[in-house]
Structures are given as C-alpha cells and as structure tokens.
Amino acid sequence: MVRKVNGSLAVSELVRAFDKVLEALNYFVDLIQRWGTAAMATRAGELLKSVKRIRDMMNKRLGEVLEPVSKWLTKLERRLEIEGDMLYRAHVDAVNPHKYQWLTPDDEATLLNNNGAKWVDKAKRLPYKPLEKFEPVANWPDLNPTLKAGERSPLKNAYETFHSAKPVTIPPGEVLYRVVDPSSADNSICWMRKEEFLKLKSRDDWRRRFAVWRHWNRNGEYLTYTVPPGAGLNVWEGPAASQTLKGHPYVLEGGANQIVLDPTHLQPESLGKRQPTSWGYTDFPGETDEFLGLPKLTNSLNLNNLPANHPMRNSK
Numbered sequence: 001m002v003r004k005v006n007g008s009l010a011v012s013e014l015v016r017a018f019d020k021v022l023e024a025l026n027y028f029v030d031l032i033q034r035w036g037t038a039a040m041a042t043r044a045g046e047l048l049k050s051v052k053r054i055r056d057m058m059n060k061r062l063g064e065v066l067e068p069v070s071k072w073l074t075k076l077e078r079r080l081e082i083e084g085d086m087l088y089r090a091h092v093d094a095v096n097p098h099k100y101q102w103l104t105p106d107d108e109a110t111l112l113n114n115n116g117a118k119w120v121d122k123a124k125r126l127p128y129k130p131l132e133k134f135e136p137v138a139n140w141p142d143l144n145p146t147l148k149a150g151e152r153s154p155l156k157n158a159y160e161t162f163h164s165a166k167p168v169t170i171p172p173g174e175v176l177y178r179v180v181d182p183s184s185a186d187n188s189i190c191w192m193r194k195e196e197f198l199k200l201k202s203r204d205d206w207r208r209r210f211a212v213w214r215h216w217n218r219n220g221e222y223l224t225y226t227v228p229p230g231a232g233l234n235v236w237e238g239p240a241a242s243q244t245l246k247g248h249p250y251v252l253e254g255g256a257n258q259i260v261l262d263p264t265h266l267q268p269e270s271l272g273k274r275q276p277t278s279w280g281y282t283d284f285p286g287e288t289d290e291f292l293g294l295p296k297l298t299n300s301l302n303l304n305n306l307p308a309n310h311p312m313r314n315s316k
Helices: 002-008 011-035 038-087 105-115 194-199 203-210
Strands: 166-170 175-180 190-193 221-226 233-239 250-252 257-260
Touching: 002 038, 011 038, 175 194, 190 194
Parallel strands: none
Antiparallel strands: 166 233, 175 190, 175 221, 190 257, 233 257
C-alpha cells in the first residue's frame, strides 16, 4: 500500500487530476463570459488566467515538493519490509541433519592444500602489517572498546583489521557497499566505498584485497547503505591489513581501502535490498551452495547491533 501511495504521488498523476478540474473551469468560465455581466466575465477571466499560471508552474514546483515526501515513503517501505522479514522468521526445535558446519582455520587450510586458491599466498612477510595500537577519537567509533564481564562488541580489536586508519565523515547521500553471504548480518562493521566495490572483478579480488578468509564469510551477495540526511556518518577508513591463517603458512595480502563503522549508527531503513555478486556462493571445486539452507537475497539484521532504544531490537 505504501508503494501504491508513493506511485500515485507522481507529478504526472497530480497534473492529470488538475487538468480535469481545469477543463471543467474552462467550461463554466465560457458560460459566464457569454451569459453573465461584463464585470462577472472579467473576474471569471482573471480567475482562469490565475489557475492556468499555476498549472504552468506545476511540473517544477510539484517535483520539488514531492521529492522529500517520496524519499520518506521509500524509507518507510524499506522499514516495513525489513520488519516483516524479521517478524516471519521460522524457529523450530527439530535438528537439521543437513545443517552446514562452519569451517575452522584448519578446515580451510586443508582445502587450500588440496585445491589451491588464487587469493592466497604462502609467505612469512606481511605486505600490510596490522595496526599494533589504537588511539580513540571523540565522536568516532571505538575500535577497541573496554568491555565489562560478559559483554561483547563487534568492534573489539577491530583496529587490527587496518594497516592504517583515519577518522572520516561520510556525507549524506553517499552509498556504501558490503559483501555478505546468506547468513551474514546486514548491519555489521565492515564496508567499502562504491569505487572500491566497482574495482572488484571476482571473488578472488575481494578475498585477496580485503583479506577475508573463507571461514569468516562465504560471499555471494552484497547490499548498500545510503547515508541518510543529517551530520553524516563517522567511520574509520584505510588500507586493510594482511591476514595470516592461524597455524598455517597462508597469507591474505590486503591493501584495499576499507571502512569500519559502529553498526548501532546505521538506520535499517537506509539499507538496500540484497543483490547477487555474480561470483556464486562457492569457493572450492565440488562445493555446492544448497546446504546453506537459507533463502538467497534475504535481508538479515543482527538485533544486538541496533541501538538500545530501537523499536525493532525489543520486538517480539
């Protein structure tokens, strides 16, 4: 219904309705000028001219007036769509015998030993060494927050994913990109600018340049986030650090310009729909994506990464 209302608020639709009224007004003014007094005819003629002037201005002015309304309705549509996805999730007690077991670093090393991969190197030297310490900046995400016992944060030690990082404000209207798999949360910490995403020609490029191990993320999909109106989005930006596979000689190069943000600063209604990367969901020969057991291109929010006062966080 929101889509329907938004569609009916098009300038062409409103102008068409106005023209019907103008046609009727033309008819009555013609009658008045033929059968009424001279004074009535003059007043009716002036009224008709005034209405026609308004009609001539409608295309431009209506477009200016309707643009923010249309944007607001589009955001409302996304918000309702996301809340609908969250509301109708299935929760069952039955054990799925085909449940996918996530890889461990040792599993990934075995796959690399048996199959090789273009995105990894065997090396002792790290081209982009991880940051060794982090200095917080006021009003920017803390990439190494101090946590109380039992607390968890996706930003803990996040500075180690950078070779170097600087605080940056992403302006309203700019679109950020995030590569995900069907089980990934939309609202997480790792993003990139559009120009970085467009440089990626394959899964190999993404894994190598952004240093993403298979046991962290399968890939296959991406989504966008459009920074909403306001003061902008404060993030950390810089080249991704090289990553080592614990206990094995494999290294991911890194070096691509990545963005790390606080997911509680994201507005769910500004998240775009998931789209396929065209890289597929598999990484090694003989694999299938069927065992993922999840709908493809379905948005997914981590409710714990929403602000504490967000209505969706506490929804039943």
